[in-house]
Structure formats: structure tokens, C-alpha cells
Amino acid sequence: MSAIYDVAADFITNKSLTASWDTSVILWDLNAGTEVGPLTCSGGGYGGCGHTVSVWRVVADFTAELALSGDSGGTLILWNLATGQEVRAITGGPSSIITDMSADFGLLKAFVATSDGSMVVWDLSAGTQVHAMSANYNPNQVQVDWDLLQAISCDNSGNLVLWDLDLGQEVRQIKPNVGKLVTCQADFPSMQAVTAGDDSELYLVDLSGSVVRTMTGHTNGIRTVVADFTAMMALTGSIDSTVILWDLSTGSAVHTLTSHLSTVQAIAADFSCMRALSTGNDGKLVAWDLDTGLQIAEDGSHTDRVTSLVADFSLGKALTGSRDTVAKYWDLGEAMTCAASPDKVRTNSQFYLDQAEHYQVPLVAELVRRMHVLARMPDGHGEPLQVGQYHLGEFYQPHFDSELSQNLRRAVTVLVYLDPPKAGGETIFPKHRKCQDADFADCCNRTELIAEGKGFWVRGKKGQAVVFYSHDLDGRHNPLSMHGSCPVLAGEKWVAQQWFRLEPYAGSPYFFPVADSAT
Numbered sequence: 001m002s003a004i005y006d007v008a009a010d011f012i013t014n015k016s017l018t019a020s021w022d023t024s025v026i027l028w029d030l031n032a033g034t035e036v037g038p039l040t041c042s043g044g045g046y047g048g049c050g051h052t053v054s055v056w057r058v059v060a061d062f063t064a065e066l067a068l069s070g071d072s073g074g075t076l077i078l079w080n081l082a083t084g085q086e087v088r089a090i091t092g093g094p095s096s097i098i099t100d101m102s103a104d105f106g107l108l109k110a111f112v113a114t115s116d117g118s119m120v121v122w123d124l125s126a127g128t129q130v131h132a133m134s135a136n137y138n139p140n141q142v143q144v145d146w147d148l149l150q151a152i153s154c155d156n157s158g159n160l161v162l163w164d165l166d167l168g169q170e171v172r173q174i175k176p177n178v179g180k181l182v183t184c185q186a187d188f189p190s191m192q193a194v195t196a197g198d199d200s201e202l203y204l205v206d207l208s209g210s211v212v213r214t215m216t217g218h219t220n221g222i223r224t225v226v227a228d229f230t231a232m233m234a235l236t237g238s239i240d241s242t243v244i245l246w247d248l249s250t251g252s253a254v255h256t257l258t259s260h261l262s263t264v265q266a267i268a269a270d271f272s273c274m275r276a277l278s279t280g281n282d283g284k285l286v287a288w289d290l291d292t293g294l295q296i297a298e299d300g301s302h303t304d305r306v307t308s309l310v311a312d313f314s315l316g317k318a319l320t321g322s323r324d325t326v327a328k329y330w331d332l333g334e335a336m337t338c339a340a341s342p343d344k345v346r347t348n349s350q351f352y353l354d355q356a357e358h359y360q361v362p363l364v365a366e367l368v369r370r371m372h373v374l375a376r377m378p379d380g381h382g383e384p385l386q387v388g389q390y391h392l393g394e395f396y397q398p399h400f401d402s403e404l405s406q407n408l409r410r411a412v413t414v415l416v417y418l419d420p421p422k423a424g425g426e427t428i429f430p431k432h433r434k435c436q437d438a439d440f441a442d443c444c445n446r447t448e449l450i451a452e453g454k455g456f457w458v459r460g461k462k463g464q465a466v467v468f469y470s471h472d473l474d475g476r477h478n479p480l481s482m483h484g485s486c487p488v489l490a491g492e493k494w495v496a497q498q499w500f501r502l503e504p505y506a507g508s509p510y511f512f513p514v515a516d517s518a519t
């Protein structure tokens with residue numbers, strides 16, 4: 001094996017992939033520490049099979065057993081990890097270095113940036129280009145929100161670009177300074193991003209088109225940024241060999257971490273438990289406590305630059321890949337393992353009515369009929385009616401009713417308040433990532449936070465209904481449809497809701513397939 005340029009790993013299935021200078025993509029069994037084998041095709045070897053030049057990027061879905069690798073000649077290969085075989089080589093795009101990419105193996109789409117400035121959305125099932133767009137000089141990093149079908153890229157011309165992957169066009173460019181931008185990360189629902197590069201400043205950007213904050217602290221170019229827009233914190237790694245922890249809401253440097261001897265190339269962090277790993281040209285992997293800014297541990301056993309790092313702090317595992325040709329699998333130990341947080345997405349209970357109840361209970365039939373009229377939806381699109389109950393303190397965090405990555409498209413939701421609570425339990429449309437996870441309850445107490453995200457809330461009265469569309473008329477998912485239910489503060493809350501699918505739905509109580517006359 002030769003120098004490793006990229007790694008992908010999954011610490012539940014315990015598999016990893018390494019992409020290398022020597023043209024190979026190798027699948028590893030992390031438990032055994034052994035090679036499952038190089039990915040190849042039935043013929044074996046590289047004669048028209050597999051990559052023929054160095055492989056720069058690899059991304060994978062180890063549960064779906066699919067991976068995508070991209071090389072320095074612009075070729076992409078889709079792999080079946082169950083068989084270890086090539087599904088297809090995707091060529092015909094730009095023939096320069098694939099600098100970064102993102103794939104969704106449910107949608108079977110990829111967004112790929114090449115050094116010549118091409119940005120291509122590929123259909124991986126057909127191997128065809130869905131959209132070909134062009135960026136500025138050398139896009140270095142991309143990030144995609146496959147639910148919202150939006151992406152960002154940051155490039156050597158110093159531009160942070162927002163892309164609409166559905167329409168296949170650039171939305172806007174933001175140029176914080178003249179220096180090259182090397183790294184960027186966005187939160188699409190809240191339209192925020194961070195980006196940094198050669199001019200050594202970290203920028204907090206509003207993707208609507210402005211630079212919110214410039215953060216000064218590094219004395220040389222920044223190579224990597226990792227941010228958490230719920231915690232409003234970021235970590236940057238620099239050529240100046242330091243890692244800085246930033247408070248994005250004030251712009252201040254909270255801690256400067258100084259164990260590295262040269263450029264920091266990669267960082268992984270979990271801001272919910274304030275743990276991080278950093279690595280880079282000195283070959284060291286350093287474990288940090290972000291609360292204190294102190295080092296927990298370090299290891300210097302890589303003998304050349306570490307190019308890639310992935311970690312799972314809830315399992316306490318990490319993987320590094322290095323130019324020294326070695327990939328190392330790390331057990332991070334108890335001090336670096338974050339206690340698993342319980343599923344906090346929703347605490348209420350809900351159930352669907354069955355098919356018979358739609359026909360036999362006149363009240364249900366009438367309610368559902370009116371919901372169809374209100375939503376202007378034909379029969380055969382509605383899921384069975386669902387009833388939701390919230391006890392004191394129960395809630396439903398902001399979410400979308402459509403789940404695009406599962407191919408679940410709900411065009412419209414009709415929510416009826418059967419019995420509203422005495423206090424709390426508002427349905428909120430926050431459009432603000434601050435209103436998720438830890439800050440969610442806070443948003444329910446502070447109307448200004450919801451207003452800041454240009455959202456609103458509904459305190460439903462008995463018998464009232466809320467109707468909202470998750471997709472525009474052209475089928476596009478609308479990010480403004482994000483919604484949740486605030487905790488019930490007094491009494492109980494009962495709702496009935498009807499989800500209408502974008503397409504006719506066989507699970508609908510009113511779905512009648514056209515009879516097949518041949519049988």
C-alpha cells in the first residue's frame with residue numbers, strides 16, 4: 001500500500017475504506033484489523049477496471065453497502081461493498097482532480113467538485129450528469145444538505161458559493177476577503193456558514209449574502225474548520241500549528257490549543273460533550289477537553305503527515321489515514337467517549353387510525369373529507385389519519401414531514417387541534433437551527449428567537465386547523481416547512497393530523513388501484 005489520501009469509516013458495522021495514491025480503494029475490517037480486500041471488478045486488476053490514477057476522495061454508506069471514490073483524473077467509481085466489486089465507472093465529466101465530493105446513497109446522487117472549477121451533480125444510478133455548473137478557481141471543499149438540495153463550496157478565488165442542486169444553479173457568491181478559502185461548513189436551515197483559508201481569519205457568514213463576523217487569532221493560514229451551529233462554536237486548525245476554539249456568537253477565541261509541531265490538517269469534534277481530536281503534518285493525534293482547553297492524550301506513532309481523520313465520539317472510536325501508508329484505528333478510551341444522549345427528537349405518543357375506522361366512524365370520515373378539501377388534495381394521496389397526544393412536558397423538536405433521503409415526500413400536512421393544552425404546546429415554525437436540540441425549549445420561551453429565524457408559532461384553539469405545504473408546486477422541498485411542538489406546560493394536548501403524499505400512495509385508505517383487465 002501507498003500514501004493514504006482519504007478514509008471513510010463506520011464504527012457500528014466496523015468497516016472502513018482507504019483511498020490511496022497507488023490507485024487502490026481498500027475495504028478493511030476494523031475488528032480484525034485486516035484487509036477485506038481491494039475493491040475491484042470481476043476481471044480483477046486495473047485494465048479498464050478500478051482507478052488508474054491516484055484516488056483523492058472516498059465516501060460511503062456502510063449500511064447501504066455502497067461507496068463512491070474519486071480520482072485525480074476526474075473518474076468516479078461506484079462500489080458495491082457487499083461484493084467488493086465495481087458497480088460502474090463514471091467518466092465523461094471534467095478530467096481534472098476531484099478535490100471534494102458528497103454523495104447520498106438513498107437518492108443515488110453525488111455533488112462533485114474538480115480542480116478546473118466544475119461542479120457536477122451526478123445521477124449515480126444512470127452514471128449521467130444531472131447538472132453541470134461551474135465555480136471559480138479550484139473549489140477545495142463542498143458540503144451538501146441532501147434534504148434541502150443545497151450545497152456550498154469554497155475556492156481558491158476566495159469565494160464561498162451557495163448552490164441550488166435542484167435547479168442546478170449558483171444562488172450567490174460571498175467573498176469575505178481576497179485570500180484563498182480552503183475550508184467551509186454550513187448550516188442550511190439557518191443559512192449560516194463558517195469559512196477560512198490563507199488570510200488566517202475565520203469568517204461567520206450569513207448565506208443570504210453578508211459576512212457577520214471576522215475572527216482574528218491565527219498567525220498563519222487556516223486549513224480546517226469544524227463548527228456546531230447549535231452550540232455556536234467552531235474549531236480551526238492552522239499552518240501556525242495551533243487549534244483555536246471559537247465562540248461564534250461573540251467572535252472570541254475561547255482556547256488556543258498548542259500541542260502540535262506543524263500544520264493542523266484535520267479536526268473532529270463533539271461539542272455536545274466538548275471533546276475533540278486534531279491531527280496533521282507532525283503525525284500526532286491529539287485528544288482535547290474543550291471545556292478546559294487541556295490535552296487529554298496524544299500519540300505520535302504516524303511517521304508522516306496525517307491526511308484524514310474520522311471519529312465517532314459516542315462510540316469512542318476514530319480512524320486516521322497517513323502519507324506513511326498506514327491507517328490506524330483508535331480506541332479513544334473513556335475520557336474521550338461521550339455518553340449517548342437519549343432520543344430527544346420527540347417525547348409525545350402518536351398512532352394511526354386503521355382503514356376500517358376511516359369508513360365506519362362517521363366523524364373520522366367527515367374530518368378526513370374536510371381535510372382533503374382544505375388541502376385541495378385528491379383521494380388516494382392521504383396517509384391514514386394520525387392522532388398525537390402530549391402529556392405535561394412532552395414535545396416534538398423541529399423537523400420536516402418529508403424525508404427526502406428516504407424518498408418520503410409529503411406534499412401537505414393538515415393538523416387539527418382536538419384538545420389544546422392549557423399552556424405551552426404551541427406548534428412552532430422556527431426556521432432557525434438554534435431552535436433545535438438543546439436550545440429548543442429556550443426558543444419556546446423566547447419569541448424573539450423564533451422571530452429572528454423569521455418563523456412564527458401557532459397556539460391552536462379547539463377545532464382549528466393548521467395547513468402547511470412542505471413542497472412548492474414544482475415539487476421542490478421548502479425549508480420554511482420546518483416545524484415542531486413546544487413542551488406542554490399545563491394540561492394535555494391532542495392533535496389529529498393528515499399527511500398527504502406528493503404521489504398517489506398505496507397505503508392510503510382511499511387508494512383504489514386501476515383494475516388490471518388482463519387478469
Ligand SMILES: O=C(O)CCC(=O)C(=O)O
Nearest residue numbers: 396426427483484485495
Ligand atoms: O403537534 C404539533 O403541533 C406538531 C406535530 C408534528 O409536527 C408531527 O407529528 O409531525
Ligand SMILES: [Fe+2]
Nearest residue numbers: 399400401483
Ligand atoms: Fe411534523
